[in-house]
Amino acid sequence: MEPTTRSSPSESADTRIPWDTPTVRIILLSTLLAPLGVPLISPTLPVVRDTFGVSEPTASLLISAYFVAGIVLSPFIGALADRLGRRLVLVASLVVFGLAGGVTVFAPSFTSVLLIRVVQGTASAGVFVATVTIIGDTFEDAQRNAVLGINTAVLSAGAAIFPVVGGVLVAVSWDAPYLLYLLAVPLGVVAWSVLEESNRGGDRSSSSERLDGESNIRPVSLDANYVRGVLAAVGTGGVLAMYVATFAAELLLFGSVLTAVPFLLTGSYGLAPAVVGAVLMLAEGTSVVVSAANGRFARHMTNSAIVETGFLCLAVGFAVAWLAGSVLEIGAASAIIGAGIGLVLPSVDAEVSDRVTGRYRAGALSLRNSTTFLGRTLGPVAFAGIATTTGYAPLLLGGAVAALTVAGFVAAGMRWTGDPDRVALRRA
Template identity: 35%
Template structure:
């Protein structure tokens, strides 16, 4: 099936469009839904801060290695043949944690759930690239990013509310993926793309594109974005808000919602913003937003001020992610699109995987008090991202 017409309007009534959004919302659910309850898991299982990071790492680790292969399989076997099993695996494994297994069982199920979640967002973005083109692609990509932001804003709030019933109730919510899978069985279309070449030439073409300097910069930006978000915000800041300010899971979820609300707001306007700046310039500006946010959180004296500064992180996120997605899907033809999105998503998952254990591990080893280490990391990465983002934007602006 050819790409949809290039007008910039949003196909709200399209069952395909709705299914793509649902897949994206499921794909982003795995961490934000449970991030507010991470501090309470310490008492539930009798574990340390470093072990808390494993709850996220076990989920994200499969995506580091699997997403390129999921993209490759999707390019060769079709989108439906991959999306439907992933939705099923995500729902069954995630919902199984609600049964209350021991901590090792939780980590094992999170690993299996991560296998299911690893390809959902990459395939949702790939489907947008398959079915839409021109200005409409940019608009739909922005709406998809906005939907992800709205979902990510709601998930911490929802997770905090569900955790007030019992710690494992948020995990039962992962079963919603099974419902989405049942709907996708009837609504998800299979795009028509050219037949991929033989596996040897196919892999060679993917590798040659992956190593292009422009692509390497995109992979680095993707890794750092999720390294900071999952390590510094969702893990470190969650522990700080609990230990220093005594906030509950629900209150932590409310503050984290600021990131996603700002993300959704700016991403929904991405189609308009992209008319005035190149994608690489928007990525650089997004990192400036990250730096301002992290420095503001470091300097903030109250949870309210922290929430305000998290809005800056969300604005940066809303610029970076659609820019990465639209740039990568435009690098290659439909034959390689899922594979390239798989590489991009692999970098995202690598950042998610390394971030939590790197931040909590460094703070625990290098400082007598982890809280002191967390504050140092906020300062260091705030300065680093602000300076690097600003210099990159100036360099790109001169080049244009």
């Protein structure tokens, strides 16, 4: 199967974001609710532990169960989005996401809460897959990067804000934060009313046509042919390199900034949790700014080049953290790592959307979502587990080496497939 490609970057590429369109507004609002899944709940874990009388490892299952569901079920959700349509999957996911949160308030036991979290994790995967796929269907070239960048920025902003919100609400009761999930229900109703089904035919029709609601829907059946089509679409070196980049970026972020750095700041510098939180918000804040500028970067660089630059930033950030002798230097390292994440994530989705036709795009992006959740799940476990033997300083140096390795792997993967963007740049 031939992948879709885009022309080389140019100064004339359209990076305007159509803020006044229902598509953009619904997608960004849906993405803003996504961090309700983990960042909102993380500060409540000690209260949940005390409320239900469970151990800390048991309480942490509220996080693991949420991610595991997304890892396993994302490909099935992507297949449904290719078969039934993006709008239906997004709306159903938002409604289930919201109602599950509301039901949590009435949960009689920790086991009940855990089961609800599995349902929420599944719905969250639907929101992630549908929103990114709709962007991939609706926009193209640098404008696609711009919208994906804003989408990632909104996600990072929510991840920075919701821990504070969760900490405030849990002071009222252990289940008060879960009431926020109900906001997803009316958003789902509005999305069903105003969204048009996005283009799934794989044709390179203009963004303006698709924004006006015209669709070229060619339903696919969930049979062996569909599976072969998705595997053929994602089996190229370029797409596989993007999956590796996603997994590595999430593993390094969740293992380092969100796990190693807090322990390092507390153990070595004796900092209060509030100060540790400020350092983490610095990383998220940098990621927001850089993600929002992705469309501008795409005017001058290919997606693969942006991803490689992002991993070079990660390598520098890890090296600075390894050499750091003060809190200020660790804060600077976290900001550099945040910038790297802001470069990588939107560009990965843009590259996968470019290379996979609309017929199989949701399936391909759902596999990307599985690698995202897998990296987030394994990162904290891997870093914390290895650190019991090595300490955190050697891990940071290892992170720098790993980031450089991934940058090289992405470059090699693109050369292996004869990346058309690189060829165009060399001829320019």
